[in-house]
Amino acid sequence: MSxxxxxxxxxxxxxxxxxVERAALAAFVAYLGSVFISFLIEGxxxxxxxxxxxxxxxxxxxxxxxxxxxxxxxMYDVTVFEAVLRGVVELPEYGLWWQYPPxxxxxxxxLSFLPYPAAYAVWIGGxxxxxxxxxRLAGLKRRLLIxxxxxxxxxxxxxxxxxALLTGALLVLAAGCVRTRPxxxxxxxGLLIIKPQLAVxxxxxxxxxxxxxxxxxxxxxxxxxxxxxTLAYGVDIWPPFFEAVARLNxxxxxxxxxxxxxNMATPMxxxxxxxxxxxxxRLAHGSAAIAIAAFVGWVWRRRGADDxxxxxxxxxxxxxxxxxxxxxxxxxxxxxxxxAARAAASGWLRGEREALALxxxxxxxxxxxxxxxxxxxxxxxxLACFTLVVRRAVGRRRPSRRRPAAPQxxxxxxxxxxxxxx
Numbered sequence: 001m002s003x004x005x006x007x008x009x010x011x012x013x014x015x016x017x018x019x020v021e022r023a024a025l026a027a028f029v030a031y032l033g034s035v036f037i038s039f040l041i042e043g044x045x046x047x048x049x050x051x052x053x054x055x056x057x058x059x060x061x062x063x064x065x066x067x068x069x070x071x072x073x074x075m076y077d078v079t080v081f082e083a084v085l086r087g088v089v090e091l092p093e094y095g096l097w098w099q100y101p102p103x104x105x106x107x108x109x110x111l112s113f114l115p116y117p118a119a120y121a122v123w124i125g126g127x128x129x130x131x132x133x134x135x136r137l138a139g140l141k142r143r144l145l146i147x148x149x150x151x152x153x154x155x156x157x158x159x160x161x162x163x164a165l166l167t168g169a170l171l172v173l174a175a176g177c178v179r180t181r182p183x184x185x186x187x188x189x190g191l192l193i194i195k196p197q198l199a200v201x202x203x204x205x206x207x208x209x210x211x212x213x214x215x216x217x218x219x220x221x222x223x224x225x226x227x228x229x230t231l232a233y234g235v236d237i238w239p240p241f242f243e244a245v246a247r248l249n250x251x252x253x254x255x256x257x258x259x260x261x262x263n264m265a266t267p268m269x270x271x272x273x274x275x276x277x278x279x280x281x282r283l284a285h286g287s288a289a290i291a292i293a294a295f296v297g298w299v300w301r302r303r304g305a306d307d308x309x310x311x312x313x314x315x316x317x318x319x320x321x322x323x324x325x326x327x328x329x330x331x332x333x334x335x336x337x338x339x340a341a342r343a344a345a346s347g348w349l350r351g352e353r354e355a356l357a358l359x360x361x362x363x364x365x366x367x368x369x370x371x372x373x374x375x376x377x378x379x380x381x382x383l384a385c386f387t388l389v390v391r392r393a394v395g396r397r398r399p400s401r402r403r404p405a406a407p408q409x410x411x412x413x414x415x416x417x418x419x420x421x422x
Contacts, residue, residue, distance in 0.1 A: 028150035045089050045116045054120040057161025059096045064112040067105040072233045076240035095258050099244040102229035102237050104194045127165035134169035138176030148333030152363035157327040167195045168331040175310035178214045186214035190221020197321035201296050201313050208297040209305050253278040265378035268322045289320040299393050308393045311335035315386040326378040332385045
């Protein structure tokens, strides 16, 4: 049965795609407007007694000041970093450490030339534009692009001023453009050295699908980034970085003063929030991560670097890392768009539409229970998305009757003309 017949035979949705697009845009614009109005009322970077415009962006801005002053290595010292934070805005409590790899300093250093509010606007505006552009290059049509980029998951990232829009853009390009632009995909994969825990699945996928040009480009990019950071900040910057990573890991397993578990999206954090000992939770997480990596490798070996393979990798990336918060879920807009495009071509699988709608609602209401102990909402969203993509990826592929299959050197998919397969 052709994709056209399936679409004609399928019941018309109660909520039209156009309505979803308008609702996403309205919520997105309303939120941005509220942030702007709050800033005008406050007239300062601080919003509330313990909050600050952009939340976690305060850490990136403080690091930019340290890099500009030539004290990049000192930013890994908790006492020094808090002193820089207090130089930006006085708050009773910060709960922020700096543990990003040295290449991130080159990314954030230009922000120090701007006042904090302007730097926040540039940070969010620039990374959001990159994320939307990545979705476009990966093949999303306008409607899917808007709904994915302006999702509640994106609002979570914007609220916290995090780096997830940028890392999400890099991972979408690294996974979604490897067939059409292998060098660009590899460069983006290499640039994920700024948050390497999100790139764990990329070498597995590239090797499984034989994407050696992308693999080589990624390796070269990592080498250049590491060498440039060492030249810029000296070899002495690396021991403090590794000490900061070890300190963060110890905090997750122990006091959790800067790494609370309540809004993490990982299996390890969920198990620990339920009272499972840290060692056992890490073992269970490691076992799950190995299983996910093996599955992603199998999918890429079986399907090549098509849309579902890319979606599987992006959905799994959030689950394999032991350290990922809710703001990383912005990345899931891409696999959800792949599911929607496949459904438009071949019909919805049972429960698929309802699961996507429930995930959207859960993300919209995330702030109501983000800190509710024992309610792993972020992990539930991540796991549900991965499950939906797995259902599609393991299904039997049926060739479309509307047009011949694309040659191997052609793009394997375009979401504007999704292939007719489950």
